Amino acid sequence: MAYFENVEKIQFEGPKSTNPLAFKYYNPDEVVGGKTMEEILRFSVAYWHTFTMDGTDPFGQGTMIRPWDRFSGMDLAKARVEAAFEFFEKLNVPFFCFHDVDIAPEGSTLRETYKNLDEIVAMIKDYMKTSKTKLLWNTANMFSHPRFVHGAATAVNADVFAYAAAKVKKGLEIAKELNAENYVFWGGREGYETLLNTDMKLELDNLARFFHMAVDYAKEIGFTGQFLIEPKPKEPTKHQYDFDVATGLAFLQKYDLQDYFKFNIEANHATLAGHTFEHELRVARINGMLGSVDANQGDPLLGWDTDEFPTDLYSTTLAMYEILQNGGLGRGGLNFDAKVRRGSFEPEDLFYGHIAGMDSFAIGLKVAQKLIDDKVLDQFIAERYESYTYGIGKEIVEGKTDFHKLEAYALENDQIKNVSGRTELLKAKINQYILTVLAE
Ligand code: XUL
Ligand code: CO
DSSP states (O other): OOSOTTOOOOEEOOTTOOOTTEESSOOTTOEETTEEHHHHHOEEEEHIIIIIOOOOBTTBOOOOOOGGGGOOHHHHHHHHHHHHHHHHHHHTOSEEEEEHHHHSOOOSSHHHHHHHHHHHHHHHHHHHHHOSOEEEEEEOOOSSSGGGTTOSTTOSSHHHHHHHHHHHHHHHHHHHHTTOSEEEEEOTTOEESOGGGOOHHHHHHHHHHHHHHHHHHHHHHTOOSEEEEEOOSOSSSSEESSOSHHHHHHHHHHTTOTTTEEEEEEHHHHHHTTSOHHHHHHHHHHTTOEEEEEOOBOOTTSOSOOOBOOOOHHHHHHHHHHHHHTTSOTTOOEEEOOOOOTTOOSHHHHHHHHHHHHHHHHHHHHHHHHHHHTTHHHHHHHHHTGGGSSHHHHHHHTTOOOHHHHHHHHHHOOSOOOOOOOHHHHHHHHHHHHHHHHHO
């Protein structure tokens, strides 16, 4: 049975197309910098935003019209799987992602929840046999149910810690069963509301214990996917422990976990942390920790995680610049952790949202590749730091100086000449490159 009857397989029709159900820039077979767009971009659909969420917000009920919503319970879960694989095929997308509770309803006991999961995972596995869409990552939702009111691995109650461990254990088994490329940890309620009632040190130590146990279990069952931490500064907690990449990295290093994890970087989480998307990608990249991306965007006028489909070409360009400089995303991908607006409630809007995001990243990719090919930023940056390639600068970089030598040098060279950083010129160049790609 078809859930998206009005939609045929989405084709690349080029920038002149007026067909809203066609790609204008994302051409999976087009080669950019030696690889196809499909290989580089590794797009993924987020199950929760696309098949599960109904448009509820703190002020109002769901608005989404979803043909599968005439079912309930396990029948609804099965209908969603059918709808999902129809959607993946029509969108021609290589990956998807889910939380455990997105795919199967929780039972009244943990055993019943496992049973529900097993049934749906078996169904998904069956679909995957004939589908080209693979699992980018799965994760455990440890933030919606009231039992997680005080956190999961950082909960005040050891029973909750044990329950969370059981959920992740099951999640890793599912990841292995479905051949997931990665397994994600997003610490939704791993943080605190007030220090007045919080033992921060114990909570952080426990979080590290939890991660070590996850690493051990993955080894035990032979799950070889990449572990990813997805930083976010706040929401739902006031202060989330994996605030941003730098905080997450310090945590991983302190607890000897850095060899087992990389980061899943979400654009809207970056901006909530007071960073740009590209800042977070850069911090991860220069530390060899860039694993995957949750591709979305926030709204500067709203202070929360709006999870919009990415359409800002400036941002997709700078993000793709980081990703290309990283040599790609390896096992990671660009997962649309993005939802259509509450007012975009028709099933077709799910296609329009994804097409908008895919085209925006395709443009970003082409612009970024040109910037790299023409060494626009590389050359400017190399020249800007040239003083470290000879003389005293070279000695600094090579560790051949100390404060005595530097003082002696400074005493003879205290009439310093600086050079402009040319921010405006560079921004104009980026605009020029974006416009050139759009005009092609
Ligand atoms: C929440 C968020 C999550 C994670 C997975 O802000 O981004 O959906 O991506 O738990
Ligand atoms: Co996310």
